[in-house]
Amino acid sequence: MMKYQHIKLLVVDDEPAIVDFLTLGLENEGFQVKTATDGLSALNIVKTYQPHICILDVMMPGMDGYEVCKLMKKVCQISIIMLTAKDEVEYRIKGLCGGADDYMMKPFSFDELLARIQARLRNQFPYLLSDLSIGPFQVDDRRKEIRFNQKVLKLSATEYELLKLFIVNHGIVLSKSTILEKVWGYDFNGEDNIVEVYIRALRDKIGDKEHKMIRTLRSTGYRLDIQ
Template sequence: MGGYPKVFSQFSVSPQTHFNWAADNEKKTISPLKGIYSMQKLKGIKILIIDDEPNILEFLEMGLLNEGFEVQTAADGMTGVTLAKQFHPHLVILDIMMPGMDGFEVCRMLKKSENVSIIMLTAKDEVEDRVKGLTIGADDYMAKPFSFEELLARIHARIRNQFPTLLGEVVMGPFRLDDRRKEIQLHDKVLELSPTEYELLKFLILNQGLVLSKAMILDKVWGYDFVGDDNIVEVYIRSLREKLGDKEHRLIRTLRGSGYRMDLL
């Protein structure tokens, strides 16, 4: 996939990054992510961007509006919290390092009052910041610089996981997922899945392209209170591969030492 420029920190944003957005957008190919949902459906999804860097704020606003989302922006934490109470976003893109109320405090306040997914941004890729952000309720984390395409993929993953009914049926590659019926089709054929197999396959599909560790899978599919051998994940992955006809592991790939990744054909 190509066409999206990099999003940089305040100290390395070039004028071309945002002034040439329209020109870049005309030249780029349409992202496969955009083909998953209609523009009409995306217009119902609201995103709030809170960042004190004007270039990044403008760039992300233009990019997300272009993708069909409803977007509001705030240049500081307090304004962001106030705007969230009025706008009620489904997802917030939140910078950590801001003067006054920083991103951590904003995250705490939003999680207390809003049903919202939060992706935190920072100029520092430090484990301590990531752990702190995730501990207080952030759902995902990205360090600057980052690509717009990766951010877009993470936004779609968060929306699909937290607000699946907003999008109704989700079509990704050869799969059609209907969460209301708890049904997954492969090439228009309904798969016979147990409840656990359904949740596991759904988790893999909605996070396609991302590496998922056994610990992540256990937490999301079996729950935080699961007590048992993590090899149960391998057992269910093996069962899914059989039902998908994935003998060569082209759909569900094993990444030794890391976990699993769904690659859609």
């Protein structure tokens, strides 16, 4: 399990079942979580709690999510993922133009929400991910070191970036083009089979002879699975 003990989330929704579901799931992932059932309470919490990410419902009694979003952005540096049951494009545009950083439809997958939270952290709070612990892996981004089963792996700079990409996105399929873009950059002009070469090297270094951790998904990409 990835540890996010130092990352603060705020869940704002007037449906108790959704609040309980998200709180349980996010706390199990290691996040600090506070909750609110209306906009005014949420704004009061933000002022003192200063969360990094807010999961904000649009349709609430009194002050709706759009107004809450605008006011939150004035109070602190925060990333807002809006939740809504409305599928029309105009509502998504309204939310994004009002300051929301991402938008999800109800009902939603918790795994997808977690992936979107991770994306927001990478984009807006990358320093919070400098120290990660997930399963047998520990990432120290300041020292550019990755430990596997408590032992520091001997990695090249590129191997480090590739393995870190897998760890941060564990459980998510990464296409070869995505890996090339994130690790080698937009302007890489070499052969794309370099990805396979580096993945083979990583498997050797973590003893993944049967490819049970770094899995190859034919015609799709690669995925890091951690039990």
